[in-house]
Every structure is written in structure tokens, then in C-alpha cells.
Amino acid sequence: AGANFLRVVEQIKTRLKAKPVPVQLPIGAEEEFKGVVDLIRMKAIYWSEEDRGMTYELKDIPESMVAVCQEWRDKMVEAAAEANEELMEKYLEASELTNDEIKQGLRQQTLANEIVPVLCGSAFKNKGVQAVLDGVVEFLPSPTEVPDVKGINEDGTEGERNSSDDEPFAALAFKIMTDPFVGTLTFIRVYSGVLTSGSSVYNPIKSKKERIGRLLQMHANSREEIKEVRTGDIAACVGLKNVTTGETLCDLSNIITLERMEFPEPVISVAVEPKTKADQEKMGVALSKLAQEDPSFCVHTDEESGQTIISGMGELHLEIIVDRMMREFGVEANVGKPQVAYRETIRKPVEQESKYIRQTGGRGQYGHVWLRIEPQKPGTGFEFVNAIVGGAIPREYIPAVQKGIVEQMENGIRAGYPVVDVKVTLYDGSYHDVDSSEMAFKIAGSQGFKAGATKANPSLLEPVMKVEVVTPEEYMGDVVGDLNRRRGMIQGMDENPAGKVVDAEVPLAEMFGYATDLRSLTQGRATYTMEFLKYMEAPTSIAEAIINKQ
Structure with missing residues (x-):
């Protein structure tokens, strides 16, 4: 609900400071979303309901949309013409470009980070998927068009790998997934070289050699076994034992460590207890697999109480973990009250x-x-x-x-x-x-x-969150007052098409239940986002109260 394509385009411009260029416009919105207009071909695309969007047909643009589509097409052509002098000269002479020239110009501008092509669709309604895949091919850079990946050589000097099959092998493990049929799948992106199934690679982070079992090409929820992967490929490896998200796999004789992903420290914890004896062992297996998949999620046992403590980035994060534990692993658990991850x-x-x-x-x-x-x-x-x-x-x-x-x-x-x-x-x-x-x-x-x-x-540190609230203007005073009551520090106020935007820094301890309170304050019309920002010293009165509770 609340989908508004042109509002999102405006938000990309104001919030992300990018230059969005729509190459499609939606026909209808929300429940009335029927298809899209391709502004390059100036045709309407409608997807079949019968085969869940596998096929589509091109039709004339609805009469009521012709004028607005022409207006946005003119803006798109102008953006494409700015790619080089040749296109600009042709555009100034004829006020038009061919479809191929438009694609060429948009691609050049995208590669130069000058524009962001914007497409629309609905995964839920199976509409727009093929057009997005075509857009990836037509506008985004191939592996050979991006700068060479940099890393650290074995001797500590900076090294780099060209995007070439002839270079030594280097890849980054960017995702771990547990599969009920094949076990742990490690998704890799190959930056250089070639990898064949059955070969061995080196993990410089763990200083361990790994043998590649099978290589799988993933197609949504289906998979196909392949013999090798080359530069630029993304694939899943079966059989890796000691690899976690963000680690490098490289050639045994030419070691390089690619830049690692930074994962924030967990800021909230809850105790979980299995409901039955049978759930006890299953819970241990489930939590270890979930922790392997998600580096921002941690599990440990409290030495004093013997309880299993799970820690993550927020209430919702831990709710999803507990839900997955039940759905995917069949573990029923009692969950304690959330506890803030303080530091000293x-x-x-x-x-x-x-x-x-x-x-x-x-x-x-x-x-x-x-x-x-x-x-x-x-x-x-x-x-x-x-x-x-x-x-x-x-x-x-x-x-x-x-x-x-x-x-x-x-x-x-x-x-x-x-x-x-x-x-x-x-x-x-x-x-x-x-x-x-x-x-x-x-x-x-x-x-x-x-x-x-x-x-x-000694002093106690508490996690402080960066909070952004978007609210209709009439609730602005209530929202700001509520944030102040939560020991929040207002950092700034802005305006966008969705309403007033309030930026604040608020201690996590004061944000429990905020979603419900915000709905009550604004009759459900405000939204908020929250992410970890930093640790700050807690006020003396708060610190003393926490210490006395321990």
C-alpha cells in the first residue's frame, strides 16, 4: 500500500542525491497496477495472469497516459544525449535519438555514475521481471567494465586482480545458506581466474585449504550443476567447511585477501529456551546454522544462568530469527524480554x-x-x-x-x-x-x-540509534516531543513529498515498542527507520540503575 512511483523517483533525488532517469512508467498503482510503459519503445507491456508473468505482450499506450509518457521520454532522451558530443549534436539537430542510441547513451551515463535508470514492477504480481533483467544487461557494467578489484597480498602489500580468466583465481564469499538437500551453500562472486569443481582453493582469513565439492548455478529456487565458473560469475559451492560471509577464496600459489565486509556489533539480546527436551538439540543446530548465515547475529551461553542468549541488530531482526527457527527447523522456543547490549x-x-x-x-x-x-x-x-x-x-x-x-x-x-x-x-x-x-x-x-x-x-556505554521519522506535518510536534521524552537528540528536520522528515539520535533502550507508539501518535500515518550509530556514555542515573539491576 502507498506505492507511488514518481514520489519514489523524487525521493531518490532528494534523499540519495542521485539523478534518477525513469525508463518505464507504471500503468496504474497498488491494486490497480496492470503493466508498464516502456519509454524507449513507447509501448505498453502487459504480463499474462495465467502463467504468472512468464509471457507478456506489447500494446499501444493507454490514451490517458500518452502526454505524460512523452514528457518523461523527452527527459530520458535528453539524459542519454548528454553521454557524448556525437549524441548531443544529433539530439540538438533532430530533438530525437534512435532506440539503440538511447540505450547506448543511458549505458554510458550509468557507467560514469551520472544517472540511475529507474524501472518499475511488482514481484508479488509477477510483473516487470523480464524488463529488469534486460535492464541489467543493457545498462549495468559487465565485469570487464568495472575497476580491477584490490586486495592485500601475502606479504602485506596492496595487490589487484584484473577481471580476466587468465589471472590467478580470486573470489569473495558473500552469502551462506543452509539447504535441506545439499547442506551448506556458499555463494561466491568470481573476480578473476577460473574455478573447476573438485579443485582446491585457499582461505587466507582462516589460513585453511578448502576443496570445492560441487558447483551450482542458482536459478531462483532451482539449481543446475556446472563444471566451472569464470570471471564475473556468481555461483554456489557445496562442501566448504570453514568459510563465512565476507571471506576470500583464492589460488593456492597466488594468495590475496579481498576487502572484507564490515558487520556491526549486535546491540540487543534475548534469552531463548526450548519448550521441550526434544527441541533442545534441534535448537542448538538451528542457531548455529542461522549464525553461520548471518554474521550480524550471535549466539552464546550465559555462564551464570546457563541460558542461551541470541543477539542481533534490533527487535525485528531477532523476531525473524525466532520465526525462522520455528518454520525451517521446527523448534518451539520461549523468548525472554529484549535486553540492550551495553558496554563498559x-x-x-x-x-x-x-x-x-x-x-x-x-x-x-x-x-x-x-x-x-x-x-x-x-x-x-x-x-x-x-x-x-x-x-x-x-x-x-x-x-x-x-x-x-x-x-x-x-x-x-x-x-x-x-x-x-x-x-x-x-x-x-x-x-x-x-x-x-x-x-x-x-x-x-x-x-x-x-x-x-x-x-x-569506569563508565557504562549504551548503543545509540540513528532514527529517521517521516510524518504528516500535523503530527510533527507530537513526534518530536515523543523523541525528546525518549532522551533523543534531534539532528535536523527536512521535508520531502511524503511529509516532514525528522532525523534524531536515540538510545536503543528507549526505542522498545516505538513502532506501536508511533502508530498511536500519528493514526498509523508515520513511518520510521532505525540503524545502529554508535556507543555513547550513559547518564549517571541510568548507569546506576542498570548496575544495581545486575
Whole structure:
């Protein structure tokens, strides 16, 4: 409901700052959507209802649309003519171009990122699919028309691969899918070289060799087995064991790591419990497969309660996960209340000594460290620096100290939430020839971090979301007032054909149930989008309340 083609075209221009050029116009809208007008051929296209849009026929444009179609065709031809001087001269002389010249001009402009061709259709009604596929071929770049893909060579230098079958093989795994018949399918996009089924490739992220089982060409919900894939192809591999989304597969003798995808940290968690004993094992399998498919979704077991905790990007994200668990894996589960994924950090540097000494009947335990713990810029993460000189602590014990610190960071400082954005320098300590062990230094590191961080003015960080609300003007005051009550900070207000646009930054903790509240405020006429923006320090009163709950 609410579909409006020309409004969307305007939104592409105002919101995305692009130059949309419609090459089709819809005939009717919403329930009355019947077909499209092809502005290049100036013909109406109608799809058959009987074979679910597999066939279509060309007819004359409805009389009522001829004038508006001519107006938009003129704009399209003008955009195509701007592609080069030859087309522009012809257009200025004749005010018209041939159909092939229009396609040539639109393609050139699209490849130069000057325009965005806009088509329309309805997947639900099976209308417009063939035209979109033709548009992909006619307007979008082939693999040889895009810049060479860049990556990092094995020696750390920047490398690149030409889009050629003669280059060494390189591909990116961009999607993992679980199939009930063949198991895990890894979708890859080949950037260079040729890959044949049965051959071996290398995963530089995991430093593991993988053998390709079968290669499948996917056609919507059907598939066809193929022997090889070449540059520019997209295919699914069967039999890969250690590949996750965003990882590179490359030639064993010519290693390159392509740019990885960045996945945001989960910001919301819920506890899930299987309803029956039979669901327990099935739930573990289902969640591990879903986590493999979706890197922004995480699963872990709470050590204190023994509960299974699932974490994702929002309420809807986790609702979909639980729904898929039931539909695809037959797992019935009870779901707890959503919990915000808070983080902890520190605000001042400290130095901390930590000794772990245990003397028992036999061999004792001895670990002694000096740690410098410092805050880092937001988003920097954790950094461990080994500044030991003169062998004060033997090299083999250093990783144990780091491991102890990392484990303690996971358990938090005051509220039990993971610690982020800290730098820890191990700069001194001592050891015992007989009693020192990895375990002793791990415990010394863990206890030292906990003691030092507690004195380093710890603070609680909460996830803040970027929220955009589009509302009719008469509800603007109510919407802004409601966002302010939710501790939101209004960043700006704008206007577009759909209404007033409010941009705000709001703590996630205040956004639970917002969809329902917004519907009530605006009689269902406002919409909103929300995405994770950053972590910010929570106000003292909020932080204290959260810590006291733990």
C-alpha cells in the first residue's frame, strides 16, 4: 500500500542525491497496477495472469497516459544525449535519438555514475521481471567494465586482480545458506581466474585449504550443476567447511585477501529456551546454522544462568530469527524480554600491579605483572602491547597474560558487560623458575585488569540509534516531543513529498515498542527507520540503575 512511483523517483533525488532517469512508467498503482510503459519503445507491456508473468505482450499506450509518457521520454532522451558530443549534436539537430542510441547513451551515463535508470514492477504480481533483467544487461557494467578489484597480498602489500580468466583465481564469499538437500551453500562472486569443481582453493582469513565439492548455478529456487565458473560469475559451492560471509577464496600459489565486509556489533539480546527436551538439540543446530548465515547475529551461553542468549541488530531482526527457527527447523522456543547490549569502558589511565602466588604441598604458582591501562578513542577496540624488556617475564607467558585480560574484559568491570576501547601495556613483572606457569600469569593478568579498571573511573556505554521519522506535518510536534521524552537528540528536520522528515539520535533502550507508539501518535500515518550509530556514555542515573539491576 502507498506505492507511488514518481514520489519514489523524487525521493531518490532528494534523499540519495542521485539523478534518477525513469525508463518505464507504471500503468496504474497498488491494486490497480496492470503493466508498464516502456519509454524507449513507447509501448505498453502487459504480463499474462495465467502463467504468472512468464509471457507478456506489447500494446499501444493507454490514451490517458500518452502526454505524460512523452514528457518523461523527452527527459530520458535528453539524459542519454548528454553521454557524448556525437549524441548531443544529433539530439540538438533532430530533438530525437534512435532506440539503440538511447540505450547506448543511458549505458554510458550509468557507467560514469551520472544517472540511475529507474524501472518499475511488482514481484508479488509477477510483473516487470523480464524488463529488469534486460535492464541489467543493457545498462549495468559487465565485469570487464568495472575497476580491477584490490586486495592485500601475502606479504602485506596492496595487490589487484584484473577481471580476466587468465589471472590467478580470486573470489569473495558473500552469502551462506543452509539447504535441506545439499547442506551448506556458499555463494561466491568470481573476480578473476577460473574455478573447476573438485579443485582446491585457499582461505587466507582462516589460513585453511578448502576443496570445492560441487558447483551450482542458482536459478531462483532451482539449481543446475556446472563444471566451472569464470570471471564475473556468481555461483554456489557445496562442501566448504570453514568459510563465512565476507571471506576470500583464492589460488593456492597466488594468495590475496579481498576487502572484507564490515558487520556491526549486535546491540540487543534475548534469552531463548526450548519448550521441550526434544527441541533442545534441534535448537542448538538451528542457531548455529542461522549464525553461520548471518554474521550480524550471535549466539552464546550465559555462564551464570546457563541460558542461551541470541543477539542481533534490533527487535525485528531477532523476531525473524525466532520465526525462522520455528518454520525451517521446527523448534518451539520461549523468548525472554529484549535486553540492550551495553558496554563498559574506562575514562582515565592507571597503573596496576598484580601478583598471583599460591604455595601448596608440591609445586606452587607464581605470576607477577605490572599493567598500564589506558582509555582509547571510541570505536578503537582493544589493544595489547608487550613492553617487557630484559626478560622480566619469559616470552612464553606473555600470551597467557593477554588471554587473562581478554577473558576479564568479557566479564566486565562493574555491570558485567564487555569492556571496549582500552589499551593495556604489560611493561614489567617477575617470574619464578619453578613455580611460574601459563595459568599463574593468566590469573595475574585477569586480576590485574579487574583491579586496575575498577580504579580507572569506569563508565557504562549504551548503543545509540540513528532514527529517521517521516510524518504528516500535523503530527510533527507530537513526534518530536515523543523523541525528546525518549532522551533523543534531534539532528535536523527536512521535508520531502511524503511529509516532514525528522532525523534524531536515540538510545536503543528507549526505542522498545516505538513502532506501536508511533502508530498511536500519528493514526498509523508515520513511518520510521532505525540503524545502529554508535556507543555513547550513559547518564549517571541510568548507569546506576542498570548496575544495581545486575
